[in-house]
Amino acid sequence: MGSLTFKRAFAEPVAIGVQSCRRGAVTGNDSVLVLGAGPIGLAILEVARARGAMVYVTDVDPKRLLTAAHLGAQTLDAGPGLLENVMKLTNGEGMPVVMEATGNAKVMESTTDLVAAGGRVVIVGIVPAGTSISFPGLDLTRKEMSIVGSRASVDCFSESLELLASGAIRYPEIASRFEPEQAVAVFDRLVEPNHGLHKVVFTRESK
Structure with a gap:
Protein backbone atom coordinates (compact mmCIF):
# COMPACT_ATOMS: atom_id res chain seq x y z
CA MET A 1 0.00 0.00 0.00
CA SER A 150 -20.59 17.81 16.16
CA ARG A 151 -21.13 14.45 14.51
CA ALA A 152 -21.46 14.54 10.73
CA SER A 153 -18.66 15.12 8.26
CA VAL A 154 -20.67 16.18 5.20
CA ASP A 155 -18.51 18.11 2.71
CA CYS A 156 -15.47 17.63 4.95
CA PHE A 157 -13.69 14.84 3.06
CA SER A 158 -12.12 17.06 0.41
CA GLU A 159 -10.48 19.23 3.09
CA SER A 160 -9.49 16.11 5.01
CA LEU A 161 -7.78 14.58 1.97
CA GLU A 162 -6.03 17.86 1.15
CA LEU A 163 -4.65 18.09 4.69
CA LEU A 164 -3.45 14.49 4.55
CA ALA A 165 -1.85 14.89 1.12
CA SER A 166 -0.08 18.10 2.13
CA GLY A 167 1.60 16.49 5.11
CA ALA A 168 -0.10 18.86 7.55
CA ILE A 169 -1.61 15.84 9.30
CA ARG A 170 0.87 13.45 10.92
CA TYR A 171 -1.84 11.26 12.39
CA PRO A 172 -0.99 8.26 10.13
CA GLU A 173 2.51 8.15 11.65
CA ILE A 174 1.15 6.88 14.95
CA ALA A 175 -1.16 4.23 13.50
CA SER A 176 -0.95 0.66 14.73
CA ARG A 177 -0.41 -1.44 11.59
CA PHE A 178 -1.21 -5.13 11.38
CA GLU A 179 -1.49 -7.83 8.76
CA PRO A 180 -5.09 -8.85 7.96
CA GLU A 181 -4.41 -12.32 9.37
CA GLN A 182 -3.92 -10.74 12.80
CA ALA A 183 -7.43 -9.25 12.88
CA VAL A 184 -8.99 -11.65 15.40
CA ALA A 185 -6.18 -11.19 17.91
CA VAL A 186 -6.19 -7.42 17.43
CA PHE A 187 -9.94 -7.11 18.01
CA ASP A 188 -9.58 -9.22 21.15
CA ARG A 189 -6.93 -6.81 22.34
CA LEU A 190 -8.98 -3.73 21.51
CA VAL A 191 -11.68 -4.63 24.04
CA GLU A 192 -9.12 -4.66 26.84
CA PRO A 193 -8.65 -1.52 28.96
CA ASN A 194 -5.43 0.37 28.21
CA HIS A 195 -4.75 -1.76 25.15
CA GLY A 196 -2.07 0.70 24.00
CA LEU A 197 -3.10 0.74 20.36
CA HIS A 198 -3.75 3.82 18.27
CA LYS A 199 -5.90 3.90 15.15
CA VAL A 200 -5.64 0.33 13.85
CA VAL A 201 -5.07 -0.19 10.14
CA PHE A 202 -4.83 -3.59 8.49
CA THR A 203 -2.40 -3.54 5.62
CA ARG A 204 -0.13 -5.85 3.66
CA GLU A 205 2.73 -3.51 4.41
CA SER A 206 5.17 -4.44 7.12
CA LYS A 207 4.98 -2.31 10.25
Whole structure:
Protein backbone atom coordinates (compact mmCIF):
# COMPACT_ATOMS: atom_id res chain seq x y z
CA MET A 1 0.00 0.00 0.00
CA GLY A 2 1.54 3.30 -1.08
CA SER A 3 2.06 6.20 1.31
CA LEU A 4 -0.75 8.35 -0.09
CA THR A 5 -3.08 5.36 -0.29
CA PHE A 6 -2.34 4.55 3.34
CA LYS A 7 -3.04 8.15 4.37
CA ARG A 8 -6.43 7.99 2.69
CA ALA A 9 -7.46 5.41 5.27
CA PHE A 10 -7.49 8.29 7.76
CA ALA A 11 -9.81 10.51 5.74
CA GLU A 12 -12.86 9.68 7.89
CA PRO A 13 -11.46 10.45 11.38
CA VAL A 14 -9.70 13.56 10.06
CA ALA A 15 -13.00 14.65 8.47
CA ILE A 16 -14.58 14.46 11.93
CA GLY A 17 -11.80 16.74 13.13
CA VAL A 18 -12.54 19.10 10.24
CA GLN A 19 -16.24 19.22 11.10
CA SER A 20 -15.49 19.77 14.80
CA CYS A 21 -13.23 22.71 14.00
CA ARG A 22 -15.84 24.14 11.66
CA ARG A 23 -18.49 23.85 14.35
CA GLY A 24 -16.14 25.58 16.79
CA ALA A 25 -15.12 28.22 14.22
CA VAL A 26 -11.47 27.53 15.06
CA THR A 27 -8.97 30.03 13.66
CA GLY A 28 -5.29 30.72 14.01
CA ASN A 29 -6.07 33.26 16.72
CA ASP A 30 -7.59 30.67 19.05
CA SER A 31 -6.34 28.59 21.92
CA VAL A 32 -8.16 25.27 21.89
CA LEU A 33 -8.52 22.77 24.72
CA VAL A 34 -9.20 19.21 23.56
CA LEU A 35 -10.58 16.93 26.26
CA GLY A 36 -9.53 13.39 25.36
CA ALA A 37 -6.56 12.14 23.34
CA GLY A 38 -8.16 9.14 21.70
CA PRO A 39 -8.37 8.76 17.91
CA ILE A 40 -10.94 11.56 17.49
CA GLY A 41 -9.26 13.88 19.97
CA LEU A 42 -5.97 13.50 18.11
CA ALA A 43 -7.69 14.20 14.79
CA ILE A 44 -9.18 17.39 16.25
CA LEU A 45 -5.75 18.36 17.56
CA GLU A 46 -4.19 17.93 14.14
CA VAL A 47 -6.84 19.89 12.25
CA ALA A 48 -6.86 22.71 14.80
CA ARG A 49 -3.07 23.00 14.59
CA ALA A 50 -3.27 22.99 10.79
CA ARG A 51 -5.52 26.05 11.16
CA GLY A 52 -2.84 27.74 13.23
CA ALA A 53 -4.44 27.37 16.66
CA MET A 54 -2.53 26.77 19.87
CA VAL A 55 -3.81 23.41 21.09
CA TYR A 56 -3.86 22.00 24.60
CA VAL A 57 -4.83 18.37 25.19
CA THR A 58 -5.79 16.56 28.36
CA ASP A 59 -6.35 12.87 29.07
CA VAL A 60 -6.20 10.45 32.00
CA ASP A 61 -3.77 8.18 30.10
CA PRO A 62 -0.13 9.38 30.22
CA LYS A 63 0.72 7.39 27.07
CA ARG A 64 -1.98 9.20 25.12
CA LEU A 65 -0.64 12.52 26.35
CA LEU A 66 2.82 11.58 25.06
CA THR A 67 1.30 10.93 21.64
CA ALA A 68 -0.51 14.27 21.72
CA ALA A 69 2.74 16.00 22.61
CA HIS A 70 4.46 14.23 19.71
CA LEU A 71 1.80 15.70 17.43
CA GLY A 72 2.48 19.21 18.71
CA ALA A 73 0.03 19.73 21.57
CA GLN A 74 0.69 21.28 24.94
CA THR A 75 -0.48 18.64 27.41
CA LEU A 76 -2.34 19.06 30.68
CA ASP A 77 -3.05 16.54 33.41
CA ALA A 78 -6.74 15.59 33.53
CA GLY A 79 -6.80 15.37 37.32
CA PRO A 80 -8.62 17.59 39.83
CA GLY A 81 -6.21 20.45 39.13
CA LEU A 82 -7.21 20.83 35.47
CA LEU A 83 -9.48 23.83 35.98
CA GLU A 84 -6.89 25.62 38.09
CA ASN A 85 -4.20 24.98 35.47
CA VAL A 86 -6.42 26.23 32.66
CA MET A 87 -7.16 29.40 34.60
CA LYS A 88 -3.46 29.98 35.22
CA LEU A 89 -2.72 29.56 31.52
CA THR A 90 -5.47 31.98 30.51
CA ASN A 91 -5.14 34.64 33.21
CA GLY A 92 -8.38 33.48 34.76
CA GLU A 93 -10.42 33.75 31.57
CA GLY A 94 -10.78 30.13 30.43
CA MET A 95 -10.18 28.66 26.98
CA PRO A 96 -11.76 30.34 23.93
CA VAL A 97 -12.63 26.93 22.47
CA VAL A 98 -13.20 23.67 24.34
CA MET A 99 -13.58 20.42 22.39
CA GLU A 100 -14.99 17.43 24.28
CA ALA A 101 -13.90 14.09 22.80
CA THR A 102 -14.19 11.65 25.70
CA GLY A 103 -17.85 10.62 25.66
CA ASN A 104 -17.86 11.00 29.45
CA ALA A 105 -20.90 12.85 30.81
CA LYS A 106 -19.01 14.42 33.71
CA VAL A 107 -16.31 15.68 31.37
CA MET A 108 -18.98 17.18 29.12
CA GLU A 109 -20.47 19.00 32.10
CA SER A 110 -17.05 20.42 33.03
CA THR A 111 -16.75 22.26 29.71
CA THR A 112 -18.80 25.22 30.94
CA ASP A 113 -16.24 25.86 33.69
CA LEU A 114 -13.28 25.53 31.34
CA VAL A 115 -14.52 27.78 28.53
CA ALA A 116 -14.05 31.54 28.48
CA ALA A 117 -16.87 34.06 28.45
CA GLY A 118 -18.09 34.29 24.88
CA GLY A 119 -16.27 31.05 24.08
CA ARG A 120 -17.36 28.00 22.13
CA VAL A 121 -17.90 24.47 23.42
CA VAL A 122 -18.06 21.62 20.90
CA ILE A 123 -19.36 18.26 22.13
CA VAL A 124 -17.96 15.49 19.92
CA GLY A 125 -18.00 12.54 22.33
CA ILE A 126 -20.98 10.19 22.37
CA VAL A 127 -22.74 9.09 25.56
CA PRO A 128 -25.03 6.06 25.85
CA ALA A 129 -28.63 6.56 24.74
CA GLY A 130 -30.77 8.05 27.50
CA THR A 131 -27.86 9.74 29.28
CA SER A 132 -28.65 13.31 30.34
CA ILE A 133 -26.11 16.12 30.52
CA SER A 134 -26.60 19.09 32.88
CA PHE A 135 -25.20 22.57 32.36
CA PRO A 136 -25.54 25.39 34.91
CA GLY A 137 -28.29 27.63 33.56
CA LEU A 138 -26.83 30.83 34.98
CA ASP A 139 -23.51 30.27 33.20
CA LEU A 140 -25.25 29.97 29.84
CA THR A 141 -26.35 33.57 30.12
CA ARG A 142 -23.62 34.97 32.36
CA LYS A 143 -20.80 33.72 30.15
CA GLU A 144 -22.66 34.01 26.82
CA MET A 145 -21.01 30.79 25.69
CA SER A 146 -22.06 28.76 22.66
CA ILE A 147 -22.51 25.00 23.03
CA VAL A 148 -22.83 22.91 19.87
CA GLY A 149 -22.67 19.26 18.97
CA SER A 150 -20.59 17.81 16.16
CA ARG A 151 -21.13 14.45 14.51
CA ALA A 152 -21.46 14.54 10.73
CA SER A 153 -18.66 15.12 8.26
CA VAL A 154 -20.67 16.18 5.20
CA ASP A 155 -18.51 18.11 2.71
CA CYS A 156 -15.47 17.63 4.95
CA PHE A 157 -13.69 14.84 3.06
CA SER A 158 -12.12 17.06 0.41
CA GLU A 159 -10.48 19.23 3.09
CA SER A 160 -9.49 16.11 5.01
CA LEU A 161 -7.78 14.58 1.97
CA GLU A 162 -6.03 17.86 1.15
CA LEU A 163 -4.65 18.09 4.69
CA LEU A 164 -3.45 14.49 4.55
CA ALA A 165 -1.85 14.89 1.12
CA SER A 166 -0.08 18.10 2.13
CA GLY A 167 1.60 16.49 5.11
CA ALA A 168 -0.10 18.86 7.55
CA ILE A 169 -1.61 15.84 9.30
CA ARG A 170 0.87 13.45 10.92
CA TYR A 171 -1.84 11.26 12.39
CA PRO A 172 -0.99 8.26 10.13
CA GLU A 173 2.51 8.15 11.65
CA ILE A 174 1.15 6.88 14.95
CA ALA A 175 -1.16 4.23 13.50
CA SER A 176 -0.95 0.66 14.73
CA ARG A 177 -0.41 -1.44 11.59
CA PHE A 178 -1.21 -5.13 11.38
CA GLU A 179 -1.49 -7.83 8.76
CA PRO A 180 -5.09 -8.85 7.96
CA GLU A 181 -4.41 -12.32 9.37
CA GLN A 182 -3.92 -10.74 12.80
CA ALA A 183 -7.43 -9.25 12.88
CA VAL A 184 -8.99 -11.65 15.40
CA ALA A 185 -6.18 -11.19 17.91
CA VAL A 186 -6.19 -7.42 17.43
CA PHE A 187 -9.94 -7.11 18.01
CA ASP A 188 -9.58 -9.22 21.15
CA ARG A 189 -6.93 -6.81 22.34
CA LEU A 190 -8.98 -3.73 21.51
CA VAL A 191 -11.68 -4.63 24.04
CA GLU A 192 -9.12 -4.66 26.84
CA PRO A 193 -8.65 -1.52 28.96
CA ASN A 194 -5.43 0.37 28.21
CA HIS A 195 -4.75 -1.76 25.15
CA GLY A 196 -2.07 0.70 24.00
CA LEU A 197 -3.10 0.74 20.36
CA HIS A 198 -3.75 3.82 18.27
CA LYS A 199 -5.90 3.90 15.15
CA VAL A 200 -5.64 0.33 13.85
CA VAL A 201 -5.07 -0.19 10.14
CA PHE A 202 -4.83 -3.59 8.49
CA THR A 203 -2.40 -3.54 5.62
CA ARG A 204 -0.13 -5.85 3.66
CA GLU A 205 2.73 -3.51 4.41
CA SER A 206 5.17 -4.44 7.12
CA LYS A 207 4.98 -2.31 10.25
